[in-house]
Amino acid sequence: MSNSKLIASALLCAALCATAALADNPAPASKWRAPRTADGHPDLQGTWTNATITPFERPEKYGAQLVLTAKEADELEHAEAKFNATADAPTDPNTKVEDLPTNCGRGFSGANCGYNNFWVDPGTKLISINGERRSSMLVDPPNGRMPPLTDAGKQRFAQRMAARGRGDGGGAADGPEMRSLGERCILSFGSSAGPPMIPLLYNNNYQIVQTADSVLILVEMVHDARVVRLNAKHRPSNVRTWLGDSIGWWEGDTLVVETTNFRPDQSFRASTQNLKVTERFTRVDPNQVLYRFTVEDPDTFTQPFSGEVAMNATGEKIYEYACHEGNYALPGILAGARAQEQEAAAKAAAGKK
Numbered sequence: 001m002s003n004s005k006l007i008a009s010a011l012l013c014a015a016l017c018a019t020a021a022l023a024d025n026p027a028p029a030s031k032w033r034a035p036r037t038a039d040g041h042p043d044l045q046g047t048w049t050n051a052t053i054t055p056f057e058r059p060e061k062y063g064a065q066l067v068l069t070a071k072e073a074d075e076l077e078h079a080e081a082k083f084n085a086t087a088d089a090p091t092d093p094n095t096k097v098e099d100l101p102t103n104c105g106r107g108f109s110g111a112n113c114g115y116n117n118f119w120v121d122p123g124t125k126l127i128s129i130n131g132e133r134r135s136s137m138l139v140d141p142p143n144g145r146m147p148p149l150t151d152a153g154k155q156r157f158a159q160r161m162a163a164r165g166r167g168d169g170g171g172a173a174d175g176p177e178m179r180s181l182g183e184r185c186i187l188s189f190g191s192s193a194g195p196p197m198i199p200l201l202y203n204n205n206y207q208i209v210q211t212a213d214s215v216l217i218l219v220e221m222v223h224d225a226r227v228v229r230l231n232a233k234h235r236p237s238n239v240r241t242w243l244g245d246s247i248g249w250w251e252g253d254t255l256v257v258e259t260t261n262f263r264p265d266q267s268f269r270a271s272t273q274n275l276k277v278t279e280r281f282t283r284v285d286p287n288q289v290l291y292r293f294t295v296e297d298p299d300t301f302t303q304p305f306s307g308e309v310a311m312n313a314t315g316e317k318i319y320e321y322a323c324h325e326g327n328y329a330l331p332g333i334l335a336g337a338r339a340q341e342q343e344a345a346a347k348a349a350a351g352k353k
Contacts, residue, residue: 058144
């Protein structure tokens with residue numbers, strides 16, 4: 001056989017072998033790639049919701065079990081549906097204020113509760129990431145629980161809890177400046193606007209808008225707006241703003257955001273103004289952004305801790321949050337404290353006679 005025929009036969013054999021190998025081992029499906037903005041970065045823009053019934057901390061019964069079994073997850077979601085069906089039922093018109101609580105949302109009691117279940121919207125599903133439903137938002141420490149506080153953190157936390165419980169004019173009701181930031185409509189209660197951004201009882205929608213040099217996160221709760229400056233440096237430490245100072249950069253397909261310079265009166269679980277929060281936003285499919293956060297504050301927590309939350313695409317619109325329109329609670333709280341002070345002063349005066 002001529003050399004040319006030998007070469008042709010060898011090439012034909014190689015081609016047939018390669019075809020057979022591909023048939024036995026088909027090429028992996030192409031990985032989904034997030035759409036790009038004009039500057040070439042992943043497009044995180046849109047309206048997203050982090051509403052979920054997954055708790056921030058993991059119930060102790062699950063131990064180090066982050067991923068629930070299908071049975072466990074189904075039972076929790078079915079229980080939520082049953083709760084909502086009961087709580088959404090019409091209130092008996094004969095119910096009196098002193099009767100046992102009925103049809104009130106979570107954390108509220110009494111027939112005259114401030115919120116019934118109609119007004120709350122914490123979500124109905126567990127966090128689902130890669131098809132796995134989660135037992136907690138916290139993923140580190142492995143037990144899904146907050147790390148212990150430092151001694152200074154414990155003292156600070158105790159002082160703040162004591163101040164909240166004082167309604168005698170000795171602190172919490174001295175004036176509007178002593179009330180919580182949520183009551184004063186300065187920031188959301190809890191940590192809805194963050195960072196870290198943790199879902200609450202309602203208003204769990206976020207709108208993300210990107211430009212080449214910044215990312216805006218508009219929060220439904222109290223219409224907070226956080227601007228992340230890309231490829232920038234933190235402002236001087238004496239410049240402290242609500243929501244802190246957020247700078248960001250891209251690591252591959254992930255937007256990394258680092259926030260420092262918090263105001264001393266904005267706290268996350270008794271944290272100090274030296275709190276640092278690092279967030280990671282990764283669009284993992286057309287309908288979900290994986291949000292991961294790490295919290296560090298050595299003056300408060302004995303170790304850093306991290307969590308993951310699914311931000312799912314939603315067709316809901318974000319409406320204006322008019323926090324204090326028709327809100328008589330804050331004047332009522334302060335007026336009530338002044339009335340108590342007057343009553344106490346009158347009793348003291350009567351006792352001296």
